[in-house]
Amino acid sequence: MRPPPRAPDEIVRRLGVLLLLAAAALALYVASFSEDEYRRVEIKVVDHTKDFLEEGITAYEGAKTCYKCHEQATLDFFHSYHYQMVARQYDVVNAPWVPYGGKVAMNDFCGAIFYNGKPINFIGFAKLTNPPPGYEHLRGKPVAFGCAACHGIGLGEVPQTRLTDAQLKNMDCLACHVRPEVYVGGVIGFKKGVREIYKDENGNWRYKVNLDVMTIAKNIINKPTRANCLACHAYSGGGPGFKRPNITPDLYNPSKYFDYHMGEGMHCVDCHTGKYHLFPDRAADGWAREPGEVKTCVDCHGPRPHEDEYGDDLNKHSEFLACQTCHIPYIAHGQYPTELSRDWGGSRFSPELGYYEPLARYGKYVRPTYMWYNGTRSIYVYPSKVEGEVVVTVKPLGGRGNGKIYPFKLHTSRVPLSEEGIPIPIKVGLFMATGDSNKAILAGAAAAGLTWNGKWVTYVRYMQVDHGVLPDDRALGCKECHSPNTFFPWKELGYDRIILLDGR
Numbered sequence: 001m002r003p004p005p006r007a008p009d010e011i012v013r014r015l016g017v018l019l020l021l022a023a024a025a026l027a028l029y030v031a032s033f034s035e036d037e038y039r040r041v042e043i044k045v046v047d048h049t050k051d052f053l054e055e056g057i058t059a060y061e062g063a064k065t066c067y068k069c070h071e072q073a074t075l076d077f078f079h080s081y082h083y084q085m086v087a088r089q090y091d092v093v094n095a096p097w098v099p100y101g102g103k104v105a106m107n108d109f110c111g112a113i114f115y116n117g118k119p120i121n122f123i124g125f126a127k128l129t130n131p132p133p134g135y136e137h138l139r140g141k142p143v144a145f146g147c148a149a150c151h152g153i154g155l156g157e158v159p160q161t162r163l164t165d166a167q168l169k170n171m172d173c174l175a176c177h178v179r180p181e182v183y184v185g186g187v188i189g190f191k192k193g194v195r196e197i198y199k200d201e202n203g204n205w206r207y208k209v210n211l212d213v214m215t216i217a218k219n220i221i222n223k224p225t226r227a228n229c230l231a232c233h234a235y236s237g238g239g240p241g242f243k244r245p246n247i248t249p250d251l252y253n254p255s256k257y258f259d260y261h262m263g264e265g266m267h268c269v270d271c272h273t274g275k276y277h278l279f280p281d282r283a284a285d286g287w288a289r290e291p292g293e294v295k296t297c298v299d300c301h302g303p304r305p306h307e308d309e310y311g312d313d314l315n316k317h318s319e320f321l322a323c324q325t326c327h328i329p330y331i332a333h334g335q336y337p338t339e340l341s342r343d344w345g346g347s348r349f350s351p352e353l354g355y356y357e358p359l360a361r362y363g364k365y366v367r368p369t370y371m372w373y374n375g376t377r378s379i380y381v382y383p384s385k386v387e388g389e390v391v392v393t394v395k396p397l398g399g400r401g402n403g404k405i406y407p408f409k410l411h412t413s414r415v416p417l418s419e420e421g422i423p424i425p426i427k428v429g430l431f432m433a434t435g436d437s438n439k440a441i442l443a444g445a446a447a448a449g450l451t452w453n454g455k456w457v458t459y460v461r462y463m464q465v466d467h468g469v470l471p472d473d474r475a476l477g478c479k480e481c482h483s484p485n486t487f488f489p490w491k492e493l494g495y496d497r498i499i500l501l502d503g504r
């Protein structure tokens with residue numbers, strides 16, 4: 001059902017009748033949302049014991065085990081962004097369509113997984129080699145399993161576009177389809193001991209699932225819970241909440257003052273339905289430009305959700321403010337600080353994580369950075385030559401009358417730049433294990449065929465914030481923006497003055 005066409009405000013004001021009609025239509029529209037769209041997904045166990053016994057399945061061999069009975073689902077997942085790690089971006093203004101994603105990019109957090117198709121950090125195993133004084137007992141502790149721990153949702157083969165037996169065996173359906181109490185993917189799977197790294201008969205690193213096949217069968221779930229997704233998403237960037245400020249371990253058991261929706265029991269798949277195994281995203285710094293559905297605020301609440309005395313004023317703001325701007329007033333407002341900048345030029349040992357991290361600045365209860373975004377952006381395409389000392393990796397575009405104001409986390413990163421003018425993919429496992437920045441940069445440069453003479457460049461990225469909606473009484477009120485001492489950056493957003501409200 002589509003929203004009723006909206007009459008221009010002047011006409012509405014003059015014709016009270018029209019207003020009434022529109023209100024009635026709107027009430028119907030809103031009612032239809034609450035009936036259909038608010039029905040939460042049901043996550044349940046689908047016991048496969050009988051199916052596995054009948055089929056004589058005695059070992060889990062990745063998707064090969066599931067393929068016989070779930071051919072279409074396997075093919076859908078195989079072609080998805082999650083598995084292939086790359087999608088075509090058509091909304092970039094400074095280039096014709098470009099492929100982007102973990103398969104081809106270098107980001108401002110962990111760097112690059114591949115360099116021109118060659119694995120740099122994809123899979124590997126690093127143990128802590130030189131702990132600082134006081135932490136000697138941690139020597140030998142496993143610190144890194146490769147980026148493939150999360151990327152590609154597989155068991156260590158590099159994803160390819162042609163489906164082969166090896167590719168079938170590689171896809172790890174269990175990361176999303178086994179109760180998280182029993183198995184999860186990501187880095188947490190290793191921590192819990194349900195995943196292990198080993199060398200196969202050809203000497204290649206691979207992961208294996210450390211679970212008895214009948215335990216798997218008994219615990220298959222129809223759709224993933226929050227905890228399945230969080231095993232990867234809450235730790236991206238190298239630690240809890242480092243990257244996405246409002247996707248953190250807080251969400252395992254969230255308070256509604258951290259995230260109203262998930263605090264009320266919603267799961268990621270209530271919004272990211274995952275139909276046909278697609279998880280599309282059109283955020284300024286998201287890359288999963290694949291078809292499929294993600295429910296946004298308006299899909300569930302309608303375009304005019306406010307009704308009380310300020311309702312009309314608030315609704316009118318939707319012409320130039322994204323819902324997130326008022327409803328997500330802070331980032332990192334939970335237990336975990338988020339990273340605001342990092343510097344690969346130095347290291348610090350983290351006793352909590354048990355490995356070396358780059359130098360970084362973190363923040364909690366940070367006001368977002370506000371920017372206009374009209375659905376197009378400019379990006380830096382890796383590995384092209386860098387001009388100047390700052391590279392804006394992702395910048396949302398737009399301005400007054402062209403797009404809406406959205407909240408972002410501004411993140412910067414100091415990364416090594418090669419003589420050829422290309423940012424160097426650092427060997428991250430080596431860095432985590434030794435804390436030796438120079439060594440890790442030189443090893444990465446050598447692997448990529450680049451030379452490093454000590455140059456640096458700063459990466460800048462605007463990260464869209466879409467999670468962490470607070471209860472409505474904590475949304476930004478009129479005075480928080482329309483007052484002389486507001487934090488709201490009117491000037492930076494293109495206004496010549498702060499708009500003040502008289503009498504309110």
Ligand code: HEC
Binds near residue numbers: 173
């Ligand atoms: C021998 C056949 C067989 C194998 C092998 C098998 N399944 Fe199933 N699966 C089924 C059947 C039959 C159902 C439907 C059960 C029902 O609806 O009660 C099902 C249902 C499911 C569902 C729920 C589908 C829905 O529509 O809600 C998921 C998810 C699933 N299986 C995942 C897996 C995964 C992951 C594997 C591999 C580890 C796997 N299955 C292996 C037969 C199989």
Ligand code: HEC
Binds near residue numbers: 236287
């Ligand atoms: C704990 C899980 C996890 C690990 C380990 C991980 N990543 Fe990621 N990475 C993610 C997630 C989740 C995303 C996409 C979602 C997002 O940006 O919030 C992502 C996205 C990326 C992207 C795409 C651009 C971007 O930032 O969105 C690159 C490049 C990347 N990671 C590099 C790496 C490198 C290099 C490593 C290993 C040194 C690594 N990642 C390890 C979870 C992980």
Ligand code: HEC
Binds near residue numbers: 171
């Ligand atoms: C990133 C998480 C994720 C991974 C990995 C994943 N699935 Fe799913 N799967 C989902 C979600 C979410 C749904 C629910 C989609 C819906 O409601 O339509 C789903 C639905 C299904 C269904 C029922 C609906 C359908 O499309 O047939 C089957 C069967 C299934 N998955 C099997 C698999 C198999 C087999 C694999 C491995 C090749 C796999 N899944 C990997 C998230 C995942």
Ligand code: HEC
Binds near residue numbers: 270271295466
């Ligand atoms: C109430 C709905 C809702 C829930 C619940 C939800 N998301 Fe989102 N998510 C969104 C919206 C809306 C976007 C932006 C989509 C767009 O602009 O296309 C988004 C975007 C994302 C992105 C891209 C980066 C960003 O922040 O914009 C990732 C990654 C993501 N979600 C992961 C998750 C995970 C993991 C969970 C569960 C822990 C989750 N989401 C739960 C609504 C939701």
Ligand code: HEC
Binds near residue numbers: 269281289
């Ligand atoms: C095994 C780890 C893992 C699991 C489990 C997982 N993801 Fe992801 N997800 C990733 C990684 C890694 C990426 C980035 C892929 C790339 O570019 O290489 C990603 C990308 C995404 C994106 C797109 C982000 C962008 O940049 O546009 C969304 C949205 C998303 N995941 C949502 C989910 C949801 C919802 C779930 C649970 C149903 C889930 N994921 C489960 C690892 C995982």
Ligand code: HEC
Binds near residue numbers: 297298324476
């Ligand atoms: C200018 C700031 C602002 C914008 C923009 C905004 N809201 Fe609100 N919203 C509020 C405030 C303040 C409240 C508190 C209740 C009230 O005064 O109506 C609220 C209340 C709500 C409620 C609770 C309604 C109720 O009846 O209790 C929902 C749902 C909601 N907003 C959704 C949205 C959606 C969806 C959008 C985008 C289409 C949006 N809001 C845009 C400020 C805003």
Ligand code: HEC
Binds near residue numbers: 271295297299323469
């Ligand atoms: C999949 C549907 C869905 C999506 C998408 C969604 N919401 Fe909601 N939202 C709900 C439901 C359902 C509730 C009521 C939860 C409850 O009270 O059980 C709710 C409640 C709210 C409230 C009211 C909180 C209160 O104090 O009563 C606000 C504000 C809100 N949402 C804003 C947003 C914003 C902003 C977005 C986009 C970032 C969004 N919602 C996306 C379904 C959704």
Ligand code: HEC
Binds near residue numbers: 325478504
């Ligand atoms: C997140 C910040 C924010 C909040 C909260 C907010 N506004 Fe605004 N408001 C704006 C911006 C930005 C504009 C300018 C829009 C434009 O480009 O014309 C604006 C414009 C207005 C205007 C039009 C003024 C003019 O001269 O054109 C009125 C009236 C107004 N707001 C009233 C309110 C009221 C009443 C509330 C509370 C119910 C409110 N605003 C809450 C940001 C905000």
